Amino acid sequence: MNLDLTHKTAIVCGSTQGIGRACAVELALLGANITLMARNEESLKETLASLDTSKNQIHRYIVADFASSENVKMAIETYMATFPEVHILVNNTGGPASGPIIEATPEQFLKAFEMHLINNQILTQAVVPSMKRAGFGRIVNIISTSVKQPILGLGVSNTVRWSVASWAKTLSLEITQFGITINNVLPGYTNTNRLTFINEQRAQAAGKTVEEINQQLAADVPLRRFAEPEEIAAAVAFLCSPAAAAISGINLPVDGGKTGSL
Numbered sequence: 380m381n382l383d384l385t386h387k388t389a390i391v392c393g394s395t396q397g398i399g400r401a402c403a404v405e406l407a408l409l410g411a412n413i414t415l416m417a418r419n420e421e422s423l424k425e426t427l428a429s430l431d432t433s434k435n436q437i438h439r440y441i442v443a444d445f446a447s448s449e450n451v452k453m454a455i456e457t458y459m460a461t462f463p464e465v466h467i468l469v470n471n472t473g474g475p476a477s478g479p480i481i482e483a484t485p486e487q488f489l490k491a492f493e494m495h496l497i498n499n500q501i502l503t504q505a506v507v508p509s510m511k512r513a514g515f516g517r518i519v520n521i522i523s524t525s526v527k528q529p530i531l532g533l534g535v536s537n538t539v540r541w542s543v544a545s546w547a548k549t550l551s552l553e554i555t556q557f558g559i560t561i562n563n564v565l566p567g568y569t570n571t572n573r574l575t576f577i578n579e580q581r582a583q584a585a586g587k588t589v590e591e592i593n594q595q596l597a598a599d600v601p602l603r604r605f606a607e608p609e610e611i612a613a614a615v616a617f618l619c620s621p622a623a624a625a626i627s628g629i630n631l632p633v634d635g636g637k638t639g640s641l
Contacts, residue, residue: 381621385410385434389467395422397571398521399471401608405616407431411467415440445472448497455505465506466513467619470499471521477577480534491539496546507554516559517619520547524565524632527640544630551628560627562618567634568596568605602635
């Protein structure tokens with residue numbers, strides 16, 4: 380099985396913590412040159428220093444705030460003007476605030492669409508020409524199992540995640556002919572800062588401890604535990620590899636078997 384990404388360049392978004400960072404680490408281990416993309420420059424530098432360089436990889440970073448699509452557009456255009464060769468794009472952005480969908484404001488929906496769908500579109504438009512020239516491209520979107528089964532209390536997130544999945548499926552019909560695949564990885568409960576924050580809110584609302592909430596949620600997972608970011612990253616890395624050339628337009632849950640739909 381060919382998992383070698385030597386001489387490939389990957390842009391990994393939201394890559395200073397959690398799943399994004401784990402993806403950057405895993406892709407570097409497969410030989411890719413990594414360009415980290417996030418808003419905190421100090422965290423970017425710290426993450427950059429942790430990446431494998433045993434295959435003479437060259438790692439870089441882009442400072443960009445995903446709360447502003449204009450900022451993201453300017454940042455990626457500046458980068459591509461200097462480093463025009465990109466083979467892999469991992470789209471990954473922190474999720475919208477939790478809450479019932481009936482209470483969400485129009486502004487919350489607009490901001491969520493900007494941070495996820497619009498930024499994905501901007502970044503994809505910037506890198507696809509390079510992928511076409513190389514005859515090799517991999518785009519992986521980190522979204523959520525809510526694409527298959529909406530999660531109670533995450534109304535805005537459920538809505539925008541599904542829109543990203545539909546966008547990706549449509550795009551796969553247009554670009555796979557050029558050797559460019561686009562797929563969605565759907566994490567379930569994963570040990571990240573976001574899950575910790577959400578479970579703290581759940582615990583407060585239920586009058587329970589965070590540990591009790593964690594145990595309750597884990598009991599509903601056939602694996603009987605939360606996934607680790609590295610386990611999500613392993614799926615992403617496979618989809619980015621030459622071995623996954625015939626896989627495009629799919630939604631891949633990495634959730635310990637929890638999602639109830641096919």
